[in-house]
Amino acid sequence: KQEVTQIPAALSVPEGENLVLNCSFTDSAIYNLQWFRQDPGKGLTSLLLIQSSQREQTSGRLNASLDKSSGRSTLYIAASQPGDSATYLCAVRDTDKLIFGTGTRLQVFP
Amino acid sequence: EAGVTQSPTHLIKTRGQQATLRCSPISGHTSVYWYQQALGLGLQFLLWYDEGEERNRGNFPPRFSGRQFPNYSSELNVNALELEDSALYLCASTLWERGADTQYFGPGTRLTVL
Numbered sequence: 001k002q003e004v005t006q007i008p009a010a011l012s013v014p015e016g017e018n019l020v021l022n023c024s025f026t027d028s029a030i031y032n033l034q035w036f037r038q039d040p041g042k043g044l045t046s047l048l049l050i051q052s053s054q055r056e057q058t059s060g061r062l063n064a065s066l067d068k069s070s071g072r073s074t075l076y077i078a079a080s081q082p083g084d085s086a087t088y089l090c091a092v093r094d095t096d097k098l099i100f101g102t103g104t105r106l107q108v109f110p
Numbered sequence: 111e112a113g114v115t116q117s118p119t120h121l122i123k124t125r126g127q128q129a130t131l132r133c134s135p136i137s138g139h140t141s142v143y144w145y146q147q148a149l150g151l152g153l154q155f156l157l158w159y160d161e162g163e164e165r166n167r168g169n170f171p172p173r174f175s176g177r178q179f180p181n182y183s184s185e186l187n188v189n190a191l192e193l194e195d196s197a198l199y200l201c202a203s204t205l206w207e208r209g210a211d212t213q214y215f216g217p218g219t220r221l222t223v224l
Binding site for chain 2 (some may be wrong): 036043044049099101102103
């Protein structure tokens with residue numbers, strides 16, 4: 001049974017810092033891995049999707065990597081801003097559904 | 111392009127009642143997924159509909175059911191509501207392409223059971 005874990009559970013940093021959020025999964029047989037952002041009480045915003053054949057994806061200040069063999073993905077956020085404060089979720093796609101991690105709650109203070 | 115929409119935004123029911131939640135996918139998307147986000151339990155897969163058929167369901171009791179209409183919109187029904195059904199219910203749509211798709215999420219319906 002696929003299990004997805006995210007470390008750390010919470011993170012508080014000053015503005016401007018570069019951050020690394022970690023995601024690990026137990027079964028490497030995935031179709032893709034997706035990173036989402038969720039603001040309090042809101043739905044999910046897709047940030048990056050990495051196909052199983054890819055190693056990384058970049059969008060603006062965000063970079064996500066995928067190492068299927070070790071069951072790990074990292075989300076790198078460069079030059080963090082207060083507007084980046086949210087919960088970040090990773091999710092792996094098996095044949096027909098997403099399996100979500102536990103999330104990392106990020107707070108970036110000015 | 112309009113995103114995934116869900117209604118209502120909030121829903122308050124009492125134990126034992128039935129709740130109906132609605133989802134309209136992005137135009138052109140044929141698959142709709144439902145997820146439950148209960149406090150302390152994270153996001154869990156509930157149901158998947160594609161081309162009008164239920165394709166898979168998560169580990170939830172039969173009280174949770176739904177359907178997909180010919181226009182690909184979907185309805186989630188929860189019967190005999192229990193207090194632990196209080197959660198944010200999220201709908202996502204996609205154009206299913208052998209797992210190569212991105213799931214786009216709606217804003218959610220907050221269900222409170224008193």
